[in-house]
Amino acid sequence: ADEPLVLGIETSCDETGIGIVRGQTLLANAVASSVEEHARFGGVVPEVASRAHLEAMTPTVERALEQAGLRFSDIDAVAVTAGPGLAGALLVGVAAAKAYALGLGVPLYGVNHLAAHVAVDQLEHGPLPKPSIALLVSGGHSSLLLVPDVARDVISLGSTVDDAAGEAFDKVARVLGLPFPGGPHIDRAAGAGSGSAVAFPRGKYDDGTLDFSFSGLKTAVARWVEAKERAGEPVPVADVAASFQEAVVDVLTRKALQACERYDVKDLLIGGGVAANSRLRALAQERCDAAGVRLRVPRPGLCTDNGAMIAALGSELVSSGVSPSSLEIPADSSL
Numbered sequence: 001a002d003e004p005l006v007l008g009i010e011t012s013c014d015e016t017g018i019g020i021v022r023g024q025t026l027l028a029n030a031v032a033s034s035v036e037e038h039a040r041f042g043g044v045v046p047e048v049a050s051r052a053h054l055e056a057m058t059p060t061v062e063r064a065l066e067q068a069g070l071r072f073s074d075i076d077a078v079a080v081t082a083g084p085g086l087a088g089a090l091l092v093g094v095a096a097a098k099a100y101a102l103g104l105g106v107p108l109y110g111v112n113h114l115a116a117h118v119a120v121d122q123l124e125h126g127p128l129p130k131p132s133i134a135l136l137v138s139g140g141h142s143s144l145l146l147v148p149d150v151a152r153d154v155i156s157l158g159s160t161v162d163d164a165a166g167e168a169f170d171k172v173a174r175v176l177g178l179p180f181p182g183g184p185h186i187d188r189a190a191g192a193g194s195g196s197a198v199a200f201p202r203g204k205y206d207d208g209t210l211d212f213s214f215s216g217l218k219t220a221v222a223r224w225v226e227a228k229e230r231a232g233e234p235v236p237v238a239d240v241a242a243s244f245q246e247a248v249v250d251v252l253t254r255k256a257l258q259a260c261e262r263y264d265v266k267d268l269l270i271g272g273g274v275a276a277n278s279r280l281r282a283l284a285q286e287r288c289d290a291a292g293v294r295l296r297v298p299r300p301g302l303c304t305d306n307g308a309m310i311a312a313l314g315s316e317l318v319s320s321g322v323s324p325s326s327l328e329i330p331a332d333s334s335l
């Protein structure tokens with residue numbers, strides 16, 4: 001018999017993502033983003049995001065079904081991000097998922113957004129080795145996870161104590177006069193600069209934990225740039241971007257490999273929007289090679305928030321025999 005068709009719904013932040021998978025085969029991945037509506041505020045505005053999800057939901061579901069060449073009635077299960085994320089934004093996805101599951105008479109799976117960032121890699125690189133270590137870095141989260149089994153057991157080893165890595169990229173970009181979201185612009189600008197031009201601080205570098213801190217770095221960059229401006233000197237944007245980026249990816253890769261060593265794990269996965277960063281990919285590969293660790297990074301379209309990741313985890317829950325959620329499940333912003 002065919003494996004079940006799973007529809008995945010993601011609305012935890014500013015992307016309305018609808019994905020469809022059969023087993024671990026990706027059939028559709030439609031994303032509607034409200035990022036441009038947030039750009040003039042320099043960050044995601046929750047009210048704007050919720051409204052945009054509401055407007056995008058039906059057309060994005062239709063687009064995904066069209067991509068897959070399917071009808072709505074073909075869907076066998078519905079998975080949705082139950083948390084963590086923006087409360088109002090999550091609520092739109094959870095309400096839609098309940099309505100779809102109820103209308104179709106199929107099971108509903110409320111899933112954890114972070115576990116879904118891990119599960120999505122299976123669509124591209126096949127079954128995830130058990131256990132794996134996952135480094136998730138985006139505008140909303142920076143976490144190290146031990147993943148014995150993505151469907152049943154995901155353990156948090158550490159996370160940021162202040163800003164998320166992507167948030168630091170976005171704030172530093174703003175200081176440098178680059179557009180929102182700033183990560184890709186810093187990545188590009190850094191290509192023409194030197195990562196060792198300015199010695200910016202690396203928070204929690206040697207503190208023995210697997211936590212991160214980026215707000216001190218962000219402040220140090222802002223002070224450095226202000227000092228230049230006050231002195232009437234030009235700001236070397238490429239060098240500042242490269243040196244900031246080097247500080248972030250140095251800490252991220254150092255702690256990820258410390259986690260691998262501490263838990264004797266030989267497989268590292270990096271996901272989330274910041275995983276698109278070219279220097280992060282290069283340094284992670286270099287340090288993994290040196291440590292005998294295999295590195296998996298999903299392609300950029302699967303790293304940023306999307307519905308395929310939710311469908312992938314939903315499908316993994318179905319095949320692992322995990323019980324569906326009740327139709328009463330809440331959206332839980334701190335899940």
Ligand code: KG4
Pocket residue numbers: 013137138139140141165166167169170181182183184187272273274275276277278303304305
């Ligand atoms: O996963 P994502 O699309 O959304 C969430 O935040 O959940 O991640 C977006 C974040 C933004 O902060 C953006 O600046 C960052 O990922 N980002 C990057 C790059 N591409 C996106 N940061 C560094 N380098 C990049 N190439």
Ligand code: ZN
Pocket residue numbers: 113117138140272304305
């Ligand atoms: Zn995310």
